[in-house]
Amino acid sequence: MSEYLIKGLHCSNCSSDLERKLNAAHSGGDISIDYDHQLLRIGEALPDLSAIQKVLEFEKITLVDVPETIENQKKAAHTHHHGMEALVQKETTKKIAIVFYLNLIFSVLEFFFGFMFNSLAIISDAVHDLGDAMSVGAAGYFQKLSSKEANDQYSFGHQRFSLLGAIVTAVVLLGGSLIVIFHSIPRVLSPQPVNYQGMFWLAVFAIAANGFSAWLMSRGGSHNESLINLHMMEDVLGWVGVLIVSILLHFTDWYFLDPLLSIGVALFILIKTWPLFKETVQIFLEATPKSVSKSAIEAALLDYDEITNCSHLHIWSIDGHEHALTVTLSTSESDSVTLETLKASVRKDFIQHNITHSTIEFVYDPASLLKKN
Numbered sequence: 001m002s003e004y005l006i007k008g009l010h011c012s013n014c015s016s017d018l019e020r021k022l023n024a025a026h027s028g029g030d031i032s033i034d035y036d037h038q039l040l041r042i043g044e045a046l047p048d049l050s051a052i053q054k055v056l057e058f059e060k061i062t063l064v065d066v067p068e069t070i071e072n073q074k075k076a077a078h079t080h081h082h083g084m085e086a087l088v089q090k091e092t093t094k095k096i097a098i099v100f101y102l103n104l105i106f107s108v109l110e111f112f113f114g115f116m117f118n119s120l121a122i123i124s125d126a127v128h129d130l131g132d133a134m135s136v137g138a139a140g141y142f143q144k145l146s147s148k149e150a151n152d153q154y155s156f157g158h159q160r161f162s163l164l165g166a167i168v169t170a171v172v173l174l175g176g177s178l179i180v181i182f183h184s185i186p187r188v189l190s191p192q193p194v195n196y197q198g199m200f201w202l203a204v205f206a207i208a209a210n211g212f213s214a215w216l217m218s219r220g221g222s223h224n225e226s227l228i229n230l231h232m233m234e235d236v237l238g239w240v241g242v243l244i245v246s247i248l249l250h251f252t253d254w255y256f257l258d259p260l261l262s263i264g265v266a267l268f269i270l271i272k273t274w275p276l277f278k279e280t281v282q283i284f285l286e287a288t289p290k291s292v293s294k295s296a297i298e299a300a301l302l303d304y305d306e307i308t309n310c311s312h313l314h315i316w317s318i319d320g321h322e323h324a325l326t327v328t329l330s331t332s333e334s335d336s337v338t339l340e341t342l343k344a345s346v347r348k349d350f351i352q353h354n355i356t357h358s359t360i361e362f363v364y365d366p367a368s369l370l371k372k373n
Helices: 012-025 050-058 067-075 085-117 120-146 160-189 196-217 223-251 257-284 294-302 336-351
Strands: 002-007 031-034 039-042 062-064 307-317 323-331 355-364
Touching: 012 031, 012 050, 050 062, 050 336, 062 336, 085 120, 085 196, 120 160, 160 257, 196 223, 223 257, 294 307, 294 323, 294 336, 323 336, 336 355
Parallel strands: 323 355
Antiparallel strands: 002 039, 002 062, 031 039, 307 323
């Protein structure tokens, strides 16, 4: 049996369809695809893979026949392969649901105790946590949608719904922080007494609850999970501040520390959220991924002797992890076999940049009129 690593499969339905087409092209009928590990298995050694490569070329699937790469793929399967993605998505959705209910219940408690203790810091955090609960709920809904496979309407899949959830979460964080700053400034100028003993015990409980939520979300890798984790981490930090302030107020009457703390936490949120928000919006607007250099890819393409120029080079990210590319290449080469070999080689180069879906068009230019000077 021969094994080959393949790149470009985005759903199990696509895998089954590709397996059927490959077996139709190869009369032996002993070709299978291990979608969990992104492996193509051929039951018997074939002296000629041209028929299989033709199908893969048409489906824009890249074949990588490096044994070490296959072994590395197997070892890293729990974090990198697509077949397990559905299980990861389910686990993520479950974690988000737990965080949602914790935030919702705790925000109600905060409102009650905030008014009871006359603490603007707690009331402000209650508003913030209620916003957290709403945005986390939306994020969970979008995260669940993102696990759906590709269909006629969403041909690339639904991964970008996770990005949409991240944008909603970031907007709530940014907006909530600005509101907290707006309401806290007057209280700094005219401080009011607060129940510091109640603040102390509520802070202890809040640190434990939000710390647990942050720990749950820290094991995720999507932009959505990163922003929710930031929610929880800033909540923990905020409540550590409340704990410290409550201890200080036990020995002093510096009640201005309560609203001052609210401003400090809000500024921290703004500083931390803005870069993530900006990056997520850039992905959503199909900007070239930060990890990919368009000029470097263009230079690499022009290093091929058969390629004289390139145009309409567009690179964008599907979900922040996997990228797509389209390009038009001019060439004086007319042999179709040579061009197919060239295209396969170029696609293997793209894999190094996590570009798993590429469309390459050739323009025949025998007189080299399009050659780049």
